[in-house]
Amino acid sequence: MTLVLVSAASIVLALGLSFLLMAPRHDAGTSAPMAAPFLGGGTPDTHAWQRFHFRAYTMTLVFIAFEMEMMFMYPWAVVFVEEGVKALAEMGMFLGILSVGILYGWREGVFRWQ
Amino acid sequence: MAVNWLARLAAAAPAPVFTCIGPGIQAAVERLCLSPALDRVATPRAAAILLVAGEIPDHAQEALDRVHDQVPHPRQTFRWDGTGDPEPALRDLWRDLAAGGDTETDRRPDAPPNDWCGVGPHGQGGKGMMGGTPYGRPMAMTADDPRDGLALDAYTARLGPFVPMLPPGLVLEVTLQGDVIVSAEVRAAPFAQPDDASAPDFCAARMLRLVGLPRDADRVARGARLRAITALRAIPEGLGRHDGQDARGRLAGWLAGERGPEAAPALATLLPGLEWSEAMLVINSFSPATLAHVAISKEDA
Structure with a gap:
């Protein structure tokens, strides 16, 4: 009972204080000229929602390609002698798939040093 | 109460x-x-x-x-x-x-710059991200990026005449891709200012404010001498080189009390390829008088 009374009182107090301290409101929402982007009085041609290039992504792609390669090559090297040609073919297929990613990165210009 | x-x-x-x-x-x-x-x-x-x-x-x-x-x-x-x-x-x-005193009403009409029109019952779309005019502005279209030729959205806007980091009156039409300036064109020259606006102290203060040192800027504008070594380091070396002096050199000159160069290259050739922050530093590394001279001579041409 006490808990209910105390929480009710504190809610009433918080609401009452916020109404009491509220500054008089002038604005009825945001008008179109107020919502426009600030360009020092200038105007934009287009909406600001646009696509731009996240340039680090090709680098992360190449990193993952090489890192995954190494991650699977260590256990593969352990069983390679037992498995023989079968393991070689499997790793060849895996590297083939990964190299597609590297080729894609190459096309995107990740190996061009700037 | x-x-x-x-x-x-x-x-x-x-x-x-x-x-x-x-x-x-x-x-x-x-x-x-x-x-x-x-x-x-x-x-x-x-x-x-x-x-x-x-x-x-x-x-x-x-x-x-x-x-x-x-x-x-x-x-x-x-x-x-x-x-x-x-x-x-x-x-x-x-x-x-x-104390919540009187306010002023809007001077411009409360309407979006264009009708929100597009495909669909609420004009919400078109093809992919290209359709409609959300909030009255058309979506950006792709253009070749100057860095590596990827076709990405270009943003064209007119800045000024009351942008705090540009000289008052200057209207620049810039096309940006991300934060890189693809093209810049002067649409209106800065307002004429007497010589005191181009005083070395005030020019240096503007640039210090731009690199985020407002206290130092105030000190310099009041006439105090300042070495501002950190500020000089904040400006990349070789930025906006003109007549053998870069932006950092021009700021150092102002801090030493020298007047900057009288001539500057046209902004349309100076700015493309720079990132936004670099471009603002380069513009502010020339005095208002020099910039007005450049903009006016370009308008005559």
């Missing part, structure tokens, strides 16, 4: 002022804003008072109205012709505004 007490507390803070500077009054406004009672804010959104200094020419009137409407309520415009000390009046105005 409580409101009055809070309002008094708020009024003790520096008055947030956004300045719209007209011809011939730039140095006077910058001197006025050195006062600790005023806080010269970077956008109208952070302001309560719009300080309109000098006679704003007719061609910039619409831009002034646009800036005026972006100041949040309650707001007041204060006009100053450069004579007398407006500080007490500005303080009174700020005290009224902090």
Whole structure:
């Protein structure tokens, strides 16, 4: 009972204080000229929602390609002698798939040093 | 009671002022804003008072109205012709505004710049991200990127004449891709300012403010000598090189009390390829007089 009374009182107090301290409101929402982007009085041609290039992504792609390669090559090297040609073919297929990613990165210009 | 007490507390803070500077009054406004009672804010959104200094020419009137409407309520415009000390009046105005005083209504019509039209029952779309005009503005279209030729969205906008980091009156039409400037064109020359706006102290203060050292900027504008080694390091070496001197060199010259170069390359050739922050540093590394000269000679050509 006490808990209910105390929480009710504190809610009433918080609401009452916020109404009491509220500054008089002038604005009825945001008008179109107020919502426009600030360009020092200038105007934009287009909406600001646009696509731009996240340039680090090709680098992360190449990193993952090489890192995954190494991650699977260590256990593969352990069983390679037992498995023989079968393991070689499997790793060849895996590297083939990964190299597609590297080729894609190459096309995107990740190996061009700037 | 409580409101009055809070309002008094708020009024003790520096008055947030956004300045719209007209011809011939730039140095006077910058001197006025050195006062600790005023806080010269970077956008109208952070302001309560719009300080309109000098006679704003007719061609910039619409831009002034646009800036005026972006100041949040309650707001007041204060006009100053450069004579007398407006500080007490500005303080009174700020005290009224902090107590929720009278406000000014919008000067521009409350309508989006274009109709929101597109495909669908609410005009919400078109093909992919290309359709419609959300909030009255068409979507950006792709253009070749100058860095590596990837076709990505270009953003074209006119900046000015009241952008705080550009000389008052200068209207630049820039096309950006991300933060890289693809092209820049001067649409209106800066307002004519007397020689005091190009004083080395004021030029150095503008650049220090741009690299984020407002206290040092105030000190320099008041005439104190400052080495500002950190500020010099903040500006990349070789940026905006002209006549064997880069932006860092020009700032060092100003800090040593020298006047900068009288001539500068056209902004249309200087800015493309620079990132936004670099471009602003390069523009501010030339004095207002030099920039006005460059912009006017370009308009004649």
